[in-house]
């Protein structure tokens with residue numbers, strides 16, 4: 001079926017699907033180069049490399065992409081307050097265009113005619129890979145072996161065994177995808193939307209009931225919409241996220257359970273853990289409300305939602321995503337300041353904010369003293385403001 005393909009670059013996770021895929025390609029006389037990206041999912045790159053070669057890869061790329069992931073994908077998502085359907089911090093979605101870009105880069109360098117990934121035909125990720133790769137290089141074929149062979153897990157295991165492939169023991173009843181920005185948990189008992197997610201679905205967060213009885217306060221400092229320090233200590237955003245995942249997860253913060261509308265036309269029950277993401281996004285949004293004008297805020301909500309939808313929907317490559325991103329970043333020019341957050345038994349509360357660019361003034365807003373419009377000023381404003389409404393009503397009363 002792939003007569004005209006002789007060399008493929010495969011996004012290799014080290015799991016069952018992609019390990020079987022290596023062998024499956026080789027049996028069709030297709031050379032396989034594997035690529036594994038470290039994006040904070042906690043992977044042993046050396047171990048994966050060894051398994052890639054054992055399974056027959058001719059060459060392997062193990063890439064640490066954490067810094068690129070943080071600066072080019074997570075950072076714009078923070079500036080865009082990116083929460084798909086108001087809940088999901090698009091952690092898995094953000095990683096796909098980066099992995100796609102690397103696949104294309106390696107394919108071009110190695111003279112491969114195709115790239116491949118391990119996604120099934122039911123998920124969103126296949127859409128993100130296929131479109132992003134084609135956007136970057138329309139000449140490359142995209143092959144998804146699991147979409148072609150459609151084997152059950154049992155069939156795959158049998159194939160692996162008969163070929164002597166070593167498959168890492170997986171006892172998880174869930175399908176997991178994780179990176180620095182979040183952990184996606186699907187399948188198994190979660191497919192019944194009425195059932196509360198079992199405790200064993202969670203790894204990054206403690207059950208809020210077991211979280212410390214004392215709240216913890218943290219201060220996040222932002223520059224141009226990006227966190228640059230925690231509790232006064234400056235650090236790279238990647239370190240800050242790692243620390244905050246631990247710290248907030250320990251307070252039971254960042255569990256998400258929602259019915260998600262997939263790109264592929266159906267809903268699925270999705271559970272996530274994203275402690276750092278949820279804290280940072282909440283703090284960032286609060287700071288924007290403190291600094292941006294009312295009209296900027298109202299407009300930005302639309303831009304943010306469009307940007308988030310495009311990324312979720314696999315359209316990272318759309319020119320609109322780039323234009324929106326430039327605007328969103330521009331609107332974050334003054335989003336600098338500190339936000340004080342209280343973490344307590346699964347809840348995140350912003351309890352304080354300060355900024356040299358605050359559009360808030362206690363002289364103007366305060367109830368006790370300072371600026372008060374005169375009676376005449378207030379009535380003049382209110383009359384003009386309400387005129388559209390009052391005139392329309394009066395006109396209708398005539399009949």
Ligand code: ARG
Nearest residue numbers: 092093124175176177184270
């Ligand atoms: N529903 C989420 C999304 O579409 C999570 C996907 C997780 N991917 C996975 N291969 N398990 O972004």
